[in-house]
Structures are given as C-alpha cells and as structure tokens.
Amino acid sequence: MKAARFIKILLVLFIFCSCSQEKSILSDYRHLAKELKMNSSDYSAEDWEDVVRKYEKLEKKVTKCNFSQKEKKELNRLRGQCAAYMVKAITKQTKIQMEDVMEQISDMAEGFNEVLSEEDIDNLFNNDDE
Numbered sequence: 001m002k003a004a005r006f007i008k009i010l011l012v013l014f015i016f017c018s019c020s021q022e023k024s025i026l027s028d029y030r031h032l033a034k035e036l037k038m039n040s041s042d043y044s045a046e047d048w049e050d051v052v053r054k055y056e057k058l059e060k061k062v063t064k065c066n067f068s069q070k071e072k073k074e075l076n077r078l079r080g081q082c083a084a085y086m087v088k089a090i091t092k093q094t095k096i097q098m099e100d101v102m103e104q105i106s107d108m109a110e111g112f113n114e115v116l117s118e119e120d121i122d123n124l125f126n127n128d129d130e
Contacts, residue, residue: 022065028058029078036085048089055082 032054043051067075116124 025061033078033081040085
C-alpha cells in the first residue's frame with residue numbers, strides 16, 4: 001500500500017517537473033523572441049554570438065522534453081520568430097560585406113586603369129610578332 005502511494009507521488013512529481021520544464025523552455029523562447037524583436041537591429045557581432053549560444057542551449061533542452069501538441073505548436077512558432085531575426089541579421093551583414101567587396105573591386109580597377117592604358121592592355125593580348 002505504501003509502495004503504491006510512493007509510486008503515485010513519484011509519478012505526480014515527475015509529471016509536475018516535466019510540465020514545469022516545458023513551460024520554462026517556452027518562457028525562455030518567448031523572452032528570446034521578444035528580446036530579438038526589441039533589440040536585434042542594434043546587435044553587435046558579440047551580441048549575436050550570445051544569441052546563438054542561448055538558442056543552442058535552449059535547443060539542447062528541447063530534446064529532453066515531451067511537449068504537448070499545443071506546446072509544440074507554440075515552440076515551433078517561437079523558433080520560427082528567432083530564426084527569422086537571425087536570418088534578417090545575416091542578410092544585413094552579408095549585404096554590408098558585399099558592398100564593401102564591390103567598393104574594393106571598384107577601387108582596384110581604378111588603380112589598375114591608372115597604371116595600364118587601353119593601349120597597354122591591347123598590346124598585352126595582341127601579339128605583333130606574327
């Protein structure tokens with residue numbers, strides 16, 4: 001009788017702890033998504049590294065949980081929001097880097113043209129020895 005009661009208590013504690021962990025993870029995702037919404041446009045590279053670490057930490061916790069269908073839907077919605085902010089930041093950074101590369105190429109072409117004229121370039125590719 002005592003053993004059965006003890007097992008019931010353990011089962012209730014397990015369910016309570018399990019539910020608590022899922023709710024905590026959802027709360028952490030909500031907080032991260034809200035933080036990204038409010039501040040991500042001003043994040044530095046270091047800030048993004050912190051976000052990625054937080055996200056990876058949450059993802060590890062997710063694998064250890066058993067979410068209800070409703071919780072899974074909410075979790076995946078929040079994951080999508082976080083991923084969208086990350087993609088937005090990557091796209092913005094890539095655009096900045098591409099603009100920098102294009103500027104460098106333009107400057108190099110200008111320097112190249114200062115040294116070699118069209119006639120010099122034609123002479124390089126046309127062999128007059130024939």
